Amino acid sequence: MSRHRTTRQRGSSANMLMTASASAGDDHSDSAQDPLPSWNEGATKQAIIDFVADVTREDSPHFEPRDRRIAVFDNDGTLWVEQPMYAQMDFALEELRKVLPLHPEWRDRQPFKAAIEADFETLLKEGARNLQILVGALYAGTTPDQFDRLAAEWLAAAVHPRFERRYTELVYQPMREVMAYFRANGFKTFIVTGGGAEFVRAFAEQTYDAPPEEVIGSGIITRFESRDGRADLYRFADVDFVDEGPGKPVGIESHIGRRPIAAFGNSDGDLEMLEYTTGASGRRLGLIVRHTDAAREYAYDKGSPVGHLERALEGASSNGWIIADMRRDWRVIFPFDGA
Amino acid sequence: MSRHRTTRQRGSSANMLMTASASAGDDHSDSAQDPLPSWNEGATKQAIIDFVADVTREDSPHFEPRDRRIAVFDNDGTLWVEQPMYAQMDFALEELRKVLPLHPEWRDRQPFKAAIEADFETLLKEGARNLQILVGALYAGTTPDQFDRLAAEWLAAAVHPRFERRYTELVYQPMREVMAYFRANGFKTFIVTGGGAEFVRAFAEQTYDAPPEEVIGSGIITRFESRDGRADLYRFADVDFVDEGPGKPVGIESHIGRRPIAAFGNSDGDLEMLEYTTGASGRRLGLIVRHTDAAREYAYDKGSPVGHLERALEGASSNGWIIADMRRDWRVIFPFDGA
Numbered sequence: 001m002s003r004h005r006t007t008r009q010r011g012s013s014a015n016m017l018m019t020a021s022a023s024a025g026d027d028h029s030d031s032a033q034d035p036l037p038s039w040n041e042g043a044t045k046q047a048i049i050d051f052v053a054d055v056t057r058e059d060s061p062h063f064e065p066r067d068r069r070i071a072v073f074d075n076d077g078t079l080w081v082e083q084p085m086y087a088q089m090d091f092a093l094e095e096l097r098k099v100l101p102l103h104p105e106w107r108d109r110q111p112f113k114a115a116i117e118a119d120f121e122t123l124l125k126e127g128a129r130n131l132q133i134l135v136g137a138l139y140a141g142t143t144p145d146q147f148d149r150l151a152a153e154w155l156a157a158a159v160h161p162r163f164e165r166r167y168t169e170l171v172y173q174p175m176r177e178v179m180a181y182f183r184a185n186g187f188k189t190f191i192v193t194g195g196g197a198e199f200v201r202a203f204a205e206q207t208y209d210a211p212p213e214e215v216i217g218s219g220i221i222t223r224f225e226s227r228d229g230r231a232d233l234y235r236f237a238d239v240d241f242v243d244e245g246p247g248k249p250v251g252i253e254s255h256i257g258r259r260p261i262a263a264f265g266n267s268d269g270d271l272e273m274l275e276y277t278t279g280a281s282g283r284r285l286g287l288i289v290r291h292t293d294a295a296r297e298y299a300y301d302k303g304s305p306v307g308h309l310e311r312a313l314e315g316a317s318s319n320g321w322i323i324a325d326m327r328r329d330w331r332v333i334f335p336f337d338g339a
Numbered sequence: 340m341s342r343h344r345t346t347r348q349r350g351s352s353a354n355m356l357m358t359a360s361a362s363a364g365d366d367h368s369d370s371a372q373d374p375l376p377s378w379n380e381g382a383t384k385q386a387i388i389d390f391v392a393d394v395t396r397e398d399s400p401h402f403e404p405r406d407r408r409i410a411v412f413d414n415d416g417t418l419w420v421e422q423p424m425y426a427q428m429d430f431a432l433e434e435l436r437k438v439l440p441l442h443p444e445w446r447d448r449q450p451f452k453a454a455i456e457a458d459f460e461t462l463l464k465e466g467a468r469n470l471q472i473l474v475g476a477l478y479a480g481t482t483p484d485q486f487d488r489l490a491a492e493w494l495a496a497a498v499h500p501r502f503e504r505r506y507t508e509l510v511y512q513p514m515r516e517v518m519a520y521f522r523a524n525g526f527k528t529f530i531v532t533g534g535g536a537e538f539v540r541a542f543a544e545q546t547y548d549a550p551p552e553e554v555i556g557s558g559i560i561t562r563f564e565s566r567d568g569r570a571d572l573y574r575f576a577d578v579d580f581v582d583e584g585p586g587k588p589v590g591i592e593s594h595i596g597r598r599p600i601a602a603f604g605n606s607d608g609d610l611e612m613l614e615y616t617t618g619a620s621g622r623r624l625g626l627i628v629r630h631t632d633a634a635r636e637y638a639y640d641k642g643s644p645v646g647h648l649e650r651a652l653e654g655a656s657s658n659g660w661i662i663a664d665m666r667r668d669w670r671v672i673f674p675f676d677g678a
Contacts, residue, residue: 067550144592188552201596211406212596213527213552219593224585224611231614233592246563253483253572254558255594257540257551272563275570 035181037331038174044329047322048178051285055261056185062283064261066186071262072252072273073179075193075200075217077307078266078289079208081170083298084161085120085306088195091154092134093118099138112137124305127269128194128218128244135196136220140237144198144222147235151202165336168207173335174324175264175289179208182262190256193217194244194269216255218243248273266291271312278319286321288312293327296337374520376670377513383668386661387517390624394600395524401622403600405525410601410624411591411612412518414532414539414556416646417605417628418547420509422637423500424459424645427534430493431473432457438477451476463644466608467533467557467583474535475559479576483537483561486574490541504675507546512676513669514603514628518547521601529595532556533583533608555594557582587612605630610651617658625660627651632666635676 039045055064076082085093096106096115106112111130114122123130139147160170179189191210193200197217204210221236243251249272252260262285263270263277270288278284291298291307302310316323326333378384394403415421424432435445435454445451450469453461462469478486499509518528530549532539536556543549560575582590588611591599601624602609602616609627617623630637630646641649655662665672 067544144596145598197593197596205406213594215596222589222592224588224615231611231618233588233615249563249572250561253561254536255552257483257536257554259484272570276563276572279570 035184036174036177038177040329040331042329044322044324048181048285048287051262051283052181052185054283064282068258068261069182069185069187070256070258070260071179071182071187071189072192072248072256072260072264072277073175073189074265074267074270074273075191076195077291078264078270079171079175079179079191080167081160081163081297082307083291083300083304086131086195087155087158087167088135088199089115089123089131090158090167091151091199092131092138094154094158095138096134106137120305124308127242129239129242132196132218132220132239132242135199136235136237136239139220139235142235143232144235147198148202151199155203163334165334168203169336170334171207172289172330173332173337174330176208176335178264179210183209187262189214190252190260191215191217192243192248192252192273194242194248196220197243216243216251218247244269246272249276252276261285263287264289265312267307267309268311269308271315274312274319274321275315278321286316286319287324288316288321289324290326292325293330293333295327296333297326299327374523375513375516377516379668379670381668383661383663387520387624387626390601390622391520391524393622403621407597407600408521408524408526409595409597409599410518410521410526410528411531411587411595411599411603411616412514412528413604413606413609413612414530415534416630417603417609418510418514418518418530419506420499420502420636421646422630422639422643425470425534426494426497426506427474427538428454428462428470429497429506430490430538431470431477433493433497434477435473445476459644463647466581468578468581471535471557471559471578471581474538475574475576475578478559478574481574482571483574486537487541490538494542502673504673507542508675509673510546511628511669512671512674513663515547515674517603518549526601528553529591529599530554530556531582531587531591531612533581533587535559536582555582555590557586583608585611588615591615600624602626603628604651606646606648607650608647610654613651613658613660614654617660623659625655625658626663627655627660628663629665631664632669632672634666635672636665638666 036045054060054062057063073079076086093115100106111123111133115134155168158167160167163170182189191200191204191214195217197215197219200217201212201215204215219240221238221240222233223236224231224233259280260277263274264287265274266289274286278286291300293299300307302308375384393399393401396402412418415425432454439445446455450462450472454473494507497506499506502509521528530539530543530553534556536554536558539556540551540554543554558579560577560579561572562575563570563572598619599616602613603626604613605628613625617625630639632638639646641647
């Protein structure tokens with residue numbers, strides 16, 4: 001089947017992806033400009049550039065037409081900070097503390113109890129599901145439009161405990177450059193997050209130039225119903241889908257309907273997405289962001305319940321996945337570092 | 340929140356959307372060329388053109404920025420022929436007849452029994468669900484890639500009983516012009532089908548210039564598993580989601596994450612999608628394709644189990660939905676009519 005070519009042109013907000021001191025290349029992959037100025041020179045940066053050249057040069061044996069150029073990015077820990085806790089967890093815990101007096105029964109019920117006690121080990125034992133259970137219960141009865149406003153308001157006000165900046169400032173500049181670089185080379189990019197799709201959509205367009213339909217995430221049961229004479233969508237308490245681990249390939253197929261050729265993750269929750277992406281024949285890219293920089297960001301892997309990285313790291317060499325070592329490979333971490 | 344502008348440029352295959360004798364306008368909504376040459380002059384055509392002008396002219400009080408320009412299209416009966424049975428039903432019944440000797444237990448079990456007996460009344464009593472149950476059972480164990488090939492092969496060979504053409508030739512030229520016209524005016528277009536997303540994706544790119552991620556549809560449970568040492572996605576028998584009736588707004592929110600401002604349907608299965616789209620404040624377009632042309636296509640509404648149209652038609656005037664009367668409004672029906 002011949003598939004058409006789509007060229008996506010991003011507007012003025014694409015400039016937001018650049019640091020003041022660096023531009024991220026133009027639409028030509030053979031540009032003399034450095035498309036990844038926040039990456040240190042070395043094998044990791046070169047592997048990313050080689051991959052893009054290999055799949056986009058028409059004379060390459062690994063050439064992929066534009067409709068096959070799908071790249072998927074995990075969010076927490078891959079595109080922005082996830083320590084000491086996921087932003088969405090901070091969002092949920094703040095609301096939980098607020099409404100707890102109305103729900104005394106939650107004090108002895110999991111996962112509420114673990115959340116109240118900040119027992120992350122218990123809370124995250126089953127990955128992203130418990131966080132979605134919390135968010136489902138806390139925002140049941142809102143419409144998606146209302147939820148979007150509440151999330152956006154919280155994100156505009158909340159401050160990260162260590163960096164004392166808004167979460168949306170704590171995005172990784174090197175990864176924003178990768179997203180812009182891939183898009184400039186004809187890729188469609190999607191965020192594939194274990195977090196709630198509606199939470200991430202509340203900031204993804206402004207922060208990553210990713211419109212809502214390019215965000216795939218966990219979901220809460222939503223129904224279209226008439227209430228008070230007005231038909232609308234309403235959120236229910238129950239979890240519909242957990243977009244994590246083996247759920248990520250499922251979410252990708254359901255949403256995109258095509259197997260990606262490049263995947264970026266940082267934890268065991270991304271293992272199956274990496275396997276799915278690089279498991280097919282052809283030139284494929286799998287990359288794991290490794291948090292090795294306690295001074296500028298955080299250093300953690302298998303010891304951390306947040307962003308637990310163990311099995312995916314063990315599988316990296318046999319699968320040919322690249323490790324982006326934050327301390328070694330990233331010249332700057334955050335956009336404001338370059339200013 | 341300021342949202343970025345995205346311009347989508349469609350490639351050479353956009354030409355496929357035009358008849359040989361007519362071009363569908365260019366990127367300027369004020370073009371002197373007729374963007375809808377297959378539509379007869381009249382109130383319906385004018386209402387579509389007025390809507391597009393109203394939401395795209397910067398000096399219009401109803402101006403909508405590009406990121407808000409989302410248009411959704413039902414498929415069966417709105418973009419292509421659905422009589423005497425949905426193409427996907429034809430696809431399933433052919434496979435069912437083939438494998439029935441291996442599944443004698445299906446002869447007395449619904450919905451298989453109704454399908455075997457071509458009892459569409461029973462089969463479609465609960466809308467699209469039974470058809471998905473059939474397709475789920477028939478293709479359990481295949482990967483999405485395998486299913487895509489099987490569907491594409493079937494579509495390349497199957498012939499419509501009355502028109503003796505492939506189903507993909509039996510698309511409505513006037514609606515293809517609407518899709519192209521909306522895209523040329525900065526709209527993102529999505530197909531929102533009660534049919535299986537993976538079935539419709541097998542032809543949507545070639546037929547409608549709609550890549551897989553712009554197709555939202557019913558879904559079968561799919562899991563990422565290792566079988567024979569190979570990890571991949573596999574289809575299971577059970578229905579995951581029915582994208583019909585109140586399911587359509589749910590599918591739209593889950594997939595697009597934004598409320599559309601224009602919706603096109605033809606049956607009661609599109610009622611809630613129309614309500615959701617036009618229920619918000621601002622300039623909105625709801626359009627119902629009415630099958631009134633027994634000579635050139637079919638004439639049916641509330642008497643037909645396929646494409647049953649009753650409640651949506653009753654709600655049209657109070658909701659301001661436009662009726663596209665096929666006999667009156669469409670100069671040609673199929674692309675080959677214009678040749």
